[in-house]
Amino acid sequence: MVSVQRKSLADQAADLLLERIASGEWPVGGKLPGETTLAPQLGVGRSTVREAIRQLAGRGVLQTRQGAGVFVAAADASENWGLLLRRADIVAVIEGRIAIETEAAALAAERRTSSDIRAMHEALARRITPGQTTAQYVDADSVVHRAIVASAHNAVLLEFFDGFTPRMREAMIDMLDLPSNATTCDAGVPGEDHEVHEEIVRAIADADPARAAALTRAHLTALKAAQSSPPPTERQE
Known part of the structure; x- marks a missing residue:
């Protein structure tokens, strides 16, 4: 039997953000919009946006700078790190x-x-x-x-x-x-x-x-x- 694994809202939001980053919407070094802007765009709450940002920060895609905002650190996720943790x-x-x-x-x-x-x-x-x-x-x-x-x-x-x-x-x-x-x-x-x-x-x-x-x-x-x-x-x- 093949088990179906459901992604959490935060996982889905992280995937959507990653797609937009990969498409060039936000270039490396660019700043992401604030949570209040991203939440309705992604169809989730602000806390889910925060968790998605934390995930992508942990994968090396985003960087949070205190007092400045969230910036793109890499165009692609470090899949080796993400896959390693999932497995x-x-x-x-x-x-x-x-x-x-x-x-x-x-x-x-x-x-x-x-x-x-x-x-x-x-x-x-x-x-x-x-x-x-x-x-x-x-x-x-x-x-x-x-x-x-x-x-x-x-x-x-x-x-x-x-x-x-x-x-x-x-x-x-x-x-x-x-x-x-x-x-x-x-x-x-x-x-x-x-x-x-x-x-x-x-x-x-x-x-x-x-x-x-x-x-x-x-x-x-x-x-x-x-x-x-x-x-x-x-x-x-």
Whole structure:
């Protein structure tokens, strides 16, 4: 049986943007219109446009310049990178995240600003919003991790993180939707996992690079172990 894989709205929006870039509508070095202009053109919301831009930034097509906008960095996507992530075993993706986010957490503890700390706390609060769907919870969790990486003020680390996001999102939604994991996210209910995220942010706010890095590594290593564990055996009827 051939399985049909449906693309997310963000994936579709990224494809449409890529087509327009490849057609020469926006040349290399050119600036893209703002989200409010692109969203109705693509038939999606502004948050979907942002995610599509993050995907293309992670693939080397776009570059976001703070305070200036989004610019075309290459006319074609780095297909090798995109295909690698789509085909990669999720454990390999988590190992990549361990390398990136551990260093990012340490740098964030050294470089974070007051606005960075505020953004991390706001993201933490959204992560435990009651009544979230699994997808909303995963997206909120990703915002927390991205806020931490952004606080490192290293554009390369941030682009790598954005490149991992679509593949990781898909895997996390699938994992949390398993019946055996039905209470894992509990849609916005605080738990031990959320406390770990709070501790990481606290270490960053306290300017403690070693602790921030150690907590991040431990958290992602535990996630890797959970993904590596064999699925529960289904009872044969």
